[in-house]
Amino acid sequence: MLKYDVVVIGGGPAGLAAAIEAKNDGVDNILVIERDKELGGILQQCIHNGFGLHVFKEELTGPEYAERFIEELKSMNIEYKINTMVLSLTEDKTVHAINPKDGYMTIQARAVILAMGCRERTAGAINIPGTRPSGVFTAGTAQRYINMDGYMVGKRVVILGSGDIGLIMARRLTLEGAKVLAVVELMPFSGGLTRNIVQCLDDYNIPLYLNHTVINVKGNHRLEGVTIAKVDDKKRPIPGTEIDYDCDTLLLSIGLIPENELTAGAGAEIDLRTSGPVVNESMETTVEGVFACGNVVHVHDLVDFVTEESKRAGRSVAKYIKNQLSNNRTGFETKGLEGVSYIVPQKVNIDNVDKNLELFLRVSKVYNHVKLVIKADQETVKEIKKRHLAPGEMEHIILAKALLEDKNFKNLTVEVKEED
Amino acid sequence: MDKQELTCISCPIGCHLEVTNTEQGYVIRGNQCKRGETYAISELTSPTRVLTSTIGVKGGFLNRLPVRTNSPIPKDKLFAVMEIINTVIVNAPIKAGDIILKNLLGTGVDLIASRSISE
Numbered sequence: 001m002l003k004y005d006v007v008v009i010g011g012g013p014a015g016l017a018a019a020i021e022a023k024n025d026g027v028d029n030i031l032v033i034e035r036d037k038e039l040g041g042i043l044q045q046c047i048h049n050g051f052g053l054h055v056f057k058e059e060l061t062g063p064e065y066a067e068r069f070i071e072e073l074k075s076m077n078i079e080y081k082i083n084t085m086v087l088s089l090t091e092d093k094t095v096h097a098i099n100p101k102d103g104y105m106t107i108q109a110r111a112v113i114l115a116m117g118c119r120e121r122t123a124g125a126i127n128i129p130g131t132r133p134s135g136v137f138t139a140g141t142a143q144r145y146i147n148m149d150g151y152m153v154g155k156r157v158v159i160l161g162s163g164d165i166g167l168i169m170a171r172r173l174t175l176e177g178a179k180v181l182a183v184v185e186l187m188p189f190s191g192g193l194t195r196n197i198v199q200c201l202d203d204y205n206i207p208l209y210l211n212h213t214v215i216n217v218k219g220n221h222r223l224e225g226v227t228i229a230k231v232d233d234k235k236r237p238i239p240g241t242e243i244d245y246d247c248d249t250l251l252l253s254i255g256l257i258p259e260n261e262l263t264a265g266a267g268a269e270i271d272l273r274t275s276g277p278v279v280n281e282s283m284e285t286t287v288e289g290v291f292a293c294g295n296v297v298h299v300h301d302l303v304d305f306v307t308e309e310s311k312r313a314g315r316s317v318a319k320y321i322k323n324q325l326s327n328n329r330t331g332f333e334t335k336g337l338e339g340v341s342y343i344v345p346q347k348v349n350i351d352n353v354d355k356n357l358e359l360f361l362r363v364s365k366v367y368n369h370v371k372l373v374i375k376a377d378q379e380t381v382k383e384i385k386k387r388h389l390a391p392g393e394m395e396h397i398i399l400a401k402a403l404l405e406d407k408n409f410k411n412l413t414v415e416v417k418e419e420d
Numbered sequence: 421m422d423k424q425e426l427t428c429i430s431c432p433i434g435c436h437l438e439v440t441n442t443e444q445g446y447v448i449r450g451n452q453c454k455r456g457e458t459y460a461i462s463e464l465t466s467p468t469r470v471l472t473s474t475i476g477v478k479g480g481f482l483n484r485l486p487v488r489t490n491s492p493i494p495k496d497k498l499f500a501v502m503e504i505i506n507t508v509i510v511n512a513p514i515k516a517g518d519i520i521l522k523n524l525l526g527t528g529v530d531l532i533a534s535r536s537i538s539e
C-alpha cells in the first residue's frame with residue numbers, strides 16, 4: 001500500500017494551491033491526484049480573461065492562471081498523478097484510485113484534501129418538454145468542445161440560464177460567427193456576474209429575457225427550434241407570451257453542483273444549502289483529517305477566492321500533520337438569517353483562527369443600499385454597508401479575531417437589513 | 421451636469437460606477453480601485469476590450485491554442501481581428517506569452533499565446 005502524509009484529490013486551482021501551501025508549511029510527502037490528462041481543472045477551458053486580478057494583480061486567462069500554479073507545483077517537486085480517478089475514500093483516510101499505468105491502487109493518507117470541484121446540472125436535472133434531439137449541450141461541454149477540441153457546436157443558438165458560463169459562451173459563440181438569439185432566465189435576476197452581462201451580452205446586443213423559460217423543444221434528429229414564454233410568480237408559463245426561435249443549438253447554463261460522492265462516502269456531513277461538506281474555520285470537514293476547498297465546498301465565481309480558501313486549507317493540513325491544530329470542537333456555528341442563503345465555514349473554533357475569521361456567503365435576492373449585520377448571539381459585532389448585493393456575487397467578510405475572542409456565544413449570525 | 425451608471429468590467433468584482441460629467445471632467449464614484457476610473461473614462465470616450473480566442477496548433481499535446489490580445493483593442497475592431505486570427509495555425513512547442521501576431525490592424529497591440537503547449 002502507498003503511504004502519504006497528504007493526498008489531494010483534484011488538480012484544479014483548489015488542489016494546486018492547497019498542495020503548494022502545505023508543502024511551504026513543511027509537509028513533504030504530498031500526492032495530488034487528477035483524473036484529467038493534465039492539471040489545472042476547469043480553468044484550462046476558460047480561455048477568457050478575468051482571472052487572478054486579486055492574487056497576481058494582473059488580468060489573466062484561465063489557462064495562464066493555472067499554468068502559474070502548475071509550474072510552481074512542479075518546481076517544488078510535489079508528486080502528482082494525472083489520468084488517475086479516485087473511486088472512493090473511507091473514513092480512515094484510505095484512498096482507492098485507478099489509472100491505466102498503475103492499475104488499481106490503495107493509498108493510506110494521514111490527511112486528505114478534497115478538491116474535486118463541481119459539475120454542471122444537465123437537462124435531466126430540469127424538466128424541458130418536447131423532443132430530445134442532438135444540439136442540446138450544457139454550456140461547459142460546449143465550452144470544452146470549442147476551446148479545447150476546436151469543434152463549433154452550432155450556428156443559431158438559444159441559451160437557457162444566465163449563469164456565468166452561459167454568458168461567456170454567448171460572447172464566444174458570437175465571436176466565432178454564430179448568432180445567439182436570446183439568453184433566457186427563469187429568475188427575475190441573472191445568476192451571473194454583472195460584468196459578464198455587460199461585456200458578453202450588452203456588447204453584442206444579445207437580449208436577456210428574465211422571468212422566461214423554454215417551454216418546448218422541436219426537432220427529431222437535430223434541434224430545429226425552441227419556444228420560450230414568460231412565467232408568472234409561481235414560475236408557470238403565461239399563455240400568449242410565447243416566442244418561437246429557429247435554432248440548431250440550445251445551451252444549458254442552469255447551475256453547478258459540488259461534486260461530493262466521495263465526500264459523502266467518507267461519512268462527512270453535507271450542508272444542503274451549499275451541497276458541499278460542512279467545514280470549519282480550518283476547512284476541515286466533520287471527518288477528522290479530511291479537509292476540503294474550492295468548488296467542492298461551495299460554488300465560487302472567482303478563482304481568486306478559491307485560491308485564498310485553498311491556501312487556508314493547505315496551512316491547516318500542515319498544522320494537522322504537525323499536531324498543531326486544536327481539535328476542541330466546542331466553538332460557535334455560523335447561521336444565515338434574513339436574506340442570507342448560506343455561510344461558509346459553518347463551524348468555528350476560534351483557537352485555530354490566526355488574525356481574521358473569513359466568511360463567504362451568498363444572498364438570496366438582489367438588494368440595493370442595505371447593510372449586513374453580524375451578531376454574536378444577540379450582540380452586534382459588525383455592520384457592513386452594501387450598495388449592491390446579488391445572488392450571483394459571493395460576499396467575502398473579514399472579522400478580526402479580537403471581535404470574537406473571549407466571548408461566550410453559540411451562533412454567529414449574518415442578516416441583510418435596510419440601511420437606516 | 422449629466423449622470424450615468426456603468427458597471428466596471430475591469431475585474432470580476434464589477435463595481436457599480438456613477439459617473440458625473442462636470443466642467444472639471446468626469447467624476448467617478450463607487451469604484452473600489454483606480455482601474456474603475458480609467459475604465460469609466462475610456463468607456464465613455466473610446467471603449468476597448470481584451471479579445472480572447474483560440475487558434476489551431478500542430479504537433480502539440482492539444483490541437484487548439486488559447487490566445488489573447490496583450491492589451492485591450494477598440495471594440496469596433498473585435499470582429500475584424502477575429503477574421504485574421506481564424507486564419508492562423510502555429511506549430512508546437514509554444515510558451516505562454518509567445519507573440520503570435522504583431523501589431524494587430526495597426527493598433528500596436530499584439531496577439532499572444534495564453535498557455536504553453538509542449539510537443
Ligand SMILES: Cc1cc2nc3c(=O)[nH]c(=O)nc-3n(C[C@H](O)[C@H](O)[C@H](O)COP(=O)(O)OP(=O)(O)OC[C@H]3O[C@@H](n4cnc5c(N)ncnc54)[C@H](O)[C@@H]3O)c2cc1C
Pocket residue numbers: 009010011012013014015033034035036040041042043046048049050051052084085086087115116117118140143164165168259262293294295296299300301302303304306432
Ligand atoms: C465556465 C467557467 C467560467 C469561469 N469564469 C471565471 C472568471 O471569469 N473569473 C474567475 O475568477 N473565476 C471563474 N470561474 C470560477 C473558477 O474557475 C472556479 O471557481 C475554479 O476553477 C474552481 O476550482 P476547483 O479547483 O475547486 O475546481 P476545478 O477547477 O473544477 O477542479 C477540480 C478538479 O478535480 C478533478 N476531479 C474531480 N473528481 C475527481 C476524482 N474522483 N478523481 C480525480 N480527480 C477528480 C477534476 O478533473 C478537476 O480537474 C469560472 C468557472 C467556470 C466553470
Ligand code: SF4
Pocket residue numbers: 428429430431432433434435450451452453454455456457459
Ligand atoms: S473599480 Fe477596481 S475593484 Fe471595482 S470592478 Fe473595477 S477594477 Fe474591480
